[in-house]
Amino acid sequence: MIRLALLTSLLVCTVTPALGQPPLRWGGDSEGGAPFVEADPADPSTMVGFDVEIAEHIAAQLGRPARFVQIAYASLDQSARRGDFDIGLSGIEDSAGRRASVAASVPYYEFREVITVREGDRDRFRSLADLRGRRVATLGGTMAYDLLLQAERDDGITAVSYDDDVHPYSDLLLGRVDAVLLDHVLAERAMRRNTGLVTHPEAVAVGHYIIIAAPEQTALRDRVDDILRAAMRDGTLERIFRKWGCWNEDQPALYARVLGAAATDPSATAPAGVPPGTVGRAWEALPRYLPSLLSAAVVTLVLSCAAMLLAVVLGVLIATGRVYGDPVTRAVLTVYVEVMRGTPVLLQLFVIYYGLAGVVRLPAFIAALVGLGLNYAAYESEIYRSALEAVPRGQLEAARVLGLTPLQTLRLVRAPQAFRLALAPMTNDFVALLKDSSLVSVLTVVELTKQTQIFATNIGSWLVPGLLCALLYLAMSLPLSHLARRLEDRWKVATP
Amino acid sequence: MIRLALLTSLLVCTVTPALGQPPLRWGGDSEGGAPFVEADPADPSTMVGFDVEIAEHIAAQLGRPARFVQIAYASLDQSARRGDFDIGLSGIEDSAGRRASVAASVPYYEFREVITVREGDRDRFRSLADLRGRRVATLGGTMAYDLLLQAERDDGITAVSYDDDVHPYSDLLLGRVDAVLLDHVLAERAMRRNTGLVTHPEAVAVGHYIIIAAPEQTALRDRVDDILRAAMRDGTLERIFRKWGCWNEDQPALYARVLGAAATDPSATAPAGVPPGTVGRAWEALPRYLPSLLSAAVVTLVLSCAAMLLAVVLGVLIATGRVYGDPVTRAVLTVYVEVMRGTPVLLQLFVIYYGLAGVVRLPAFIAALVGLGLNYAAYESEIYRSALEAVPRGQLEAARVLGLTPLQTLRLVRAPQAFRLALAPMTNDFVALLKDSSLVSVLTVVELTKQTQIFATNIGSWLVPGLLCALLYLAMSLPLSHLARRLEDRWKVATP
Amino acid sequence: MSATLRVRGLRLWRGDRQILAGIDLDASPGEVVALMGLSGSGKTTILRILAGLERADAGDIQVPKAGMVFQYHYLFEHLTAMENVCLAPMYVQRQTRAQAEARAGELLGELGVGHRADALPRELSGGEAQRVAIARALAVDPPLLLLDEPTASLDPARRNDLGDALKALAASGRTLLLTSHDDDFVRDFASRVVILAGGRMVEQGDPRQVLEYAQHEETRELLQVERQRKLGR
Amino acid sequence: MSATLRVRGLRLWRGDRQILAGIDLDASPGEVVALMGLSGSGKTTILRILAGLERADAGDIQVPKAGMVFQYHYLFEHLTAMENVCLAPMYVQRQTRAQAEARAGELLGELGVGHRADALPRELSGGEAQRVAIARALAVDPPLLLLDEPTASLDPARRNDLGDALKALAASGRTLLLTSHDDDFVRDFASRVVILAGGRMVEQGDPRQVLEYAQHEETRELLQVERQRKLGR
Numbered sequence A, B: 001m002i003r004l005a006l007l008t009s010l011l012v013c014t015v016t017p018a019l020g021q022p023p024l025r026w027g028g029d030s031e032g033g034a035p036f037v038e039a040d041p042a043d044p045s046t047m048v049g050f051d052v053e054i055a056e057h058i059a060a061q062l063g064r065p066a067r068f069v070q071i072a073y074a075s076l077d078q079s080a081r082r083g084d085f086d087i088g089l090s091g092i093e094d095s096a097g098r099r100a101s102v103a104a105s106v107p108y109y110e111f112r113e114v115i116t117v118r119e120g121d122r123d124r125f126r127s128l129a130d131l132r133g134r135r136v137a138t139l140g141g142t143m144a145y146d147l148l149l150q151a152e153r154d155d156g157i158t159a160v161s162y163d164d165d166v167h168p169y170s171d172l173l174l175g176r177v178d179a180v181l182l183d184h185v186l187a188e189r190a191m192r193r194n195t196g197l198v199t200h201p202e203a204v205a206v207g208h209y210i211i212i213a214a215p216e217q218t219a220l221r222d223r224v225d226d227i228l229r230a231a232m233r234d235g236t237l238e239r240i241f242r243k244w245g246c247w248n249e250d251q252p253a254l255y256a257r258v259l260g261a262a263a264t265d266p267s268a269t270a271p272a273g274v275p276p277g278t279v280g281r282a283w284e285a286l287p288r289y290l291p292s293l294l295s296a297a298v299v300t301l302v303l304s305c306a307a308m309l310l311a312v313v314l315g316v317l318i319a320t321g322r323v324y325g326d327p328v329t330r331a332v333l334t335v336y337v338e339v340m341r342g343t344p345v346l347l348q349l350f351v352i353y354y355g356l357a358g359v360v361r362l363p364a365f366i367a368a369l370v371g372l373g374l375n376y377a378a379y380e381s382e383i384y385r386s387a388l389e390a391v392p393r394g395q396l397e398a399a400r401v402l403g404l405t406p407l408q409t410l411r412l413v414r415a416p417q418a419f420r421l422a423l424a425p426m427t428n429d430f431v432a433l434l435k436d437s438s439l440v441s442v443l444t445v446v447e448l449t450k451q452t453q454i455f456a457t458n459i460g461s462w463l464v465p466g467l468l469c470a471l472l473y474l475a476m477s478l479p480l481s482h483l484a485r486r487l488e489d490r491w492k493v494a495t496p
Numbered sequence C, D: 001m002s003a004t005l006r007v008r009g010l011r012l013w014r015g016d017r018q019i020l021a022g023i024d025l026d027a028s029p030g031e032v033v034a035l036m037g038l039s040g041s042g043k044t045t046i047l048r049i050l051a052g053l054e055r056a057d058a059g060d061i062q063v064p065k066a067g068m069v070f071q072y073h074y075l076f077e078h079l080t081a082m083e084n085v086c087l088a089p090m091y092v093q094r095q096t097r098a099q100a101e102a103r104a105g106e107l108l109g110e111l112g113v114g115h116r117a118d119a120l121p122r123e124l125s126g127g128e129a130q131r132v133a134i135a136r137a138l139a140v141d142p143p144l145l146l147l148d149e150p151t152a153s154l155d156p157a158r159r160n161d162l163g164d165a166l167k168a169l170a171a172s173g174r175t176l177l178l179t180s181h182d183d184d185f186v187r188d189f190a191s192r193v194v195i196l197a198g199g200r201m202v203e204q205g206d207p208r209q210v211l212e213y214a215q216h217e218e219t220r221e222l223l224q225v226e227r228q229r230k231l232g233r
């Protein structure tokens, strides 16, 4: 029956437009899914959803045919600026940052950010403050994520960002997170999909959906505002939202505010629950993401240092075995070095984490450490072997005629002199390991690169996160390079 | 109006089941989309699609309530074996390999693999043979992909694998590929979505959808077969497929064959167009994937060698500048080394490929080569610098009093002696570069790791592709290690 | 193991060159035996074989634990002079650092390089390095001491100091085997001289005897006896 | 630039040790000047300054293009003896390989190491390496040749051959400045001897004169004149 209404509205938009009018290109993300925008399962060439109907209503009012343009959710703002479409609507959240970078309409829907928990936790976890020390999930790049980042500082929760709105809830059921914060539209959809969950009706915050256009398209934006206001007055919006089961008592209040506010003052309609500028340009988002980036950098640093330590110790043992060992030991160690060095570390990490799971279930961080350590040990051992073999023979002969044992010779004469030769390549490897450690994100360890990705996905831009990530890596490697260079300079004095 | 019918069938399945009967868990992938399985946009907690209706029909006939279980398409076989669901259906293609690993029903739908091309190419490209030297796209992990891999050998086309069924067609419009081979259901969906495309009606091959169950569930499978046969006879299937617009004249012929064949001989209903075992266990798939893995390995090797060459040449220049240069040169080069070494190469690749696109539009391979080369040059230069500085001062003084210029000293005395010290770390770096070169897949270069991923995605398992990938990398690095070790041994004679 | 050295039929080829063609050599505690011979005649090679650094192709060797001073000092490049001398006493003989440093200080002082104790090898002059290397070998006080051209970089004064020190060592029961090109030094301080030529021992005996009245053509050539006569020395 | 060497007021400190305390030195073409002095007295340092390898703290230097033979030979470790000798003629003087090898073969032959032309430095005996290094320096035929202890590892016969070769070089108009601890060699082949002590030149003149009748306490100590008297030499 709802399909009938939809067909009617489709007819309207394909029949009414004046011939010769350019189509109204409207952008949205069909992966966002129902009730926003989704390909019609019965006819995937057409879209269904309340945003679709609103877009088509606007097109009809403008007397232009509607044409849908698929745009990834995270790219909507950029695409608007580039002019990939005329208007964009796809559950786009209002924010001061967005208002600063694109032309934004008045809000046409008010949503509540709500907390969903497992049924058993219904009374324990009623607010973000109850969730101190707990993991709270949400969809990245949304106002909800910004709220969680704030709560990380204020309430001591841990924010966990997902790329879709399904897994936060499934992981909630599995106990991987203890709550989900998302808007009530998505929460209701999830409640229908899953049993054993409960959503607290209280709003943690309130937000609004808006329509965006290229910054210079203020005239179009004003027309859209007029059409939206008219649709609020004449019940068109109410009819659409009712059809999609999204109508509630918040909307008339919103409409009253919008219709009451001066049309020339868009800030009057700015979202209520969120401080202005929380979702927005990257630099503004920076202070909120910096703490998590810094702690991810600490993970990277600790992991790299521990893995390097393991690699150095093992590398010394392997190199010693290859220089001093009997032929069998040497052959075995050579095979180890060639295999570990010659095959991808990613594969080795998988084998250690998943392949060995039957024998020993290593925690992700330990598996990452061991995997990187074992891999880099092969590289280090080659460096040490070569350095040991470059120590002049006379030095070893002198040690031998003095009666030093081979081990003493290694420790007191050979290794100290070889270390100088090994220092620069070792520093290289440590600096490379800092970056290589990002591979362990496949084992669910969140380190600097992964956190940068999360940041970038959430703000929809790579520029600032990438720059920051590079700076953080640099900040870790520079002191090391500096130290190595100073050691080298000190030893240079001893070059004959 | 179709929604009404759907509601009816939903009512049927929730009303008829006897109380106390365990639900029939049926697995499918709702991301597969319409007309197979898709979340109802009006009520995302329920699924719609012909596979949904068939599943619910089977549940109803079994007197059990139907419960949907979301399973990723690529994991359906494994999940069936693990018993995550009772029966699976989601446009699952029949194949001998699948029949060998799970319990498979009789086919319930026949599809045709068809070729779609741009309108202008309608007459040029009518068959795979017409597409020699062209890129042909499809969805990975399907019979169509297997057909394309065969055509790579037989018809000299290039198979391009996608993870979804939207981008093959959009890239076809953009000219990135010249044809798409997919089943007619997906092709028709795409034709509705895009204009400017044309699909040849002739079947390149014919395949079937089947229902799967855990291998030991033969009793359940036999019941399913009975229900399907009854549904073929009484027109239930016809009604369902007609509703979803998928009925055609191929189906009555299929049903006649299925109903005519001995119920005890499932091989009689094996797919016609595909040789048995083409989709199936990894070892069987190997021969088909080997050529593309080998040519991806060649890409890796050529890219790594070229990038290493660049890195060595630049590294020598930088090291020379840092050892012999004036303070300004040295400072500039030190900054270069620290920045390039200290920041992620992935970021550098992005900057070169996308960031510089405004200035110079480098082809992906060249950008990859330059990016890796510039990055590794920083590492190499540190190795050379340290090795140059380790050459005993007496050697340089001897050269100087003989009247050699600094450049001659470098070339004739210092570099040859330093090279020995640099060889092992350099070999390390080359071996690491072979693996690091996989990062360039972000620039759309398909090298060994990327190709391995494609292979793994298509056959749904990492074991064999991973092993093979490791072996190929090893096969590239071993000769190199061997050569380096022999050079070292030769030079060892010259150690004082 | 006694401190007596006994070598019979030592032979060594390098490629197709026969370096040692059957060397017989004895040395007892209290002796200072000097090996002389043309440059390239195999003196260093003999010492290296006795020290266990090289293998002979044939021959019978009875050799006590030997210390050695190399023709090129081979001081440990990363350690100071003092540390070079103390290393073996501390780690091989398990002396305390204080003990080792006291003895090392004495030795360096005797050899006239006490003031350079804190210098790294590369900061030493040729003669200083040579003397530190001698001190390093003396510090472990081995029953047999092999010295390869210990006087090469020493001025006459240091040479005599060294000669006196070696004589005193021999007198205390050590066996000393050294090579030298300096006939004055050998005449003054060796108790026996052995002349090598063509990979063989051609003559041996009391230095004054052998060096003044050389019997063999090779010895006379080595010492340039005719020329010295001619110059009236 | 003339082949005349002229040094005035050369001073050098290392840390707080004054190594050179004002050295004045002259040498003209045809001369073979020998520097003598206790080990550590600064002989090598003077040669290194003249070769431009070290900077003095004060002093006036007029020095022609100089070749140098190092106390430790510093042969190029990765090249054979022949290649060591040919390198500079080929790359500095742009001779053809054939020319350079012919001359190198002559030089190596004269110095008695022609048979070791294809050996790497580490395969040479001490004296052989020293002679190859001398050949390498002679091959470029510089107007001033600095030789740091060229006789240290040479047997008396080789020493005399070298002395003759140096004298011939001087006679052909080259200037030669060498250091040595070997008073016999200096007496036989140097045209002038300069005695260093305490960072200063204490005496110089005809070697027979200076070495036989040393005026200065330092010279007498260096040459151990009293001891030699006592021993009756």
Ligand SMILES: Nc1ncnc2c1ncn2[C@@H]1O[C@H](COP(=O)(O)OP(=O)(O)OP(=O)(O)O)[C@@H](O)[C@H]1O
Pocket: C014, C019, C037, C038, C039, C040, C041, C042, C043, C044, C045, C046, C071, D116, D122, D123, D124, D125, D126, D127, D128, D153
């Ligand atoms: N590693 C080697 N390979 C080949 N030949 C060698 C090697 N080491 C030494 N020789 C040769 O063996 C011979 C003997 O060398 P050795 O060092 O024993 O001479 P030596 O008597 O000590 O000479 P010198 O007085 O010059 O030190 C020399 O001709 C030398 O070139």
Ligand SMILES: Nc1ncnc2c1ncn2[C@@H]1O[C@H](COP(=O)(O)OP(=O)(O)OP(=O)(O)O)[C@@H](O)[C@H]1O
Pocket: C116, C119, C122, C123, C124, C125, C126, C127, C128, C153, D014, D019, D037, D038, D039, D040, D041, D042, D043, D044, D045, D046, D071
């Ligand atoms: N790099 C250095 N740092 C500190 N002191 C040094 C350095 N090089 C040489 N010396 C000191 O300078 C002094 C003079 O050294 P030099 O090598 O010139 O002596 P020499 O006369 O050649 O001695 P020898 O006869 O032993 O070769 C020595 O005491 C030496 O220890």
Ligand SMILES: [Mg+2]
Pocket: C043, C044, C045, C071, C148, D125, D126, D127
């Ligand atoms: Mg020798």
Ligand SMILES: [Mg+2]
Pocket: C125, C126, C127, D043, D044, D045, D071, D148
């Ligand atoms: Mg000296």
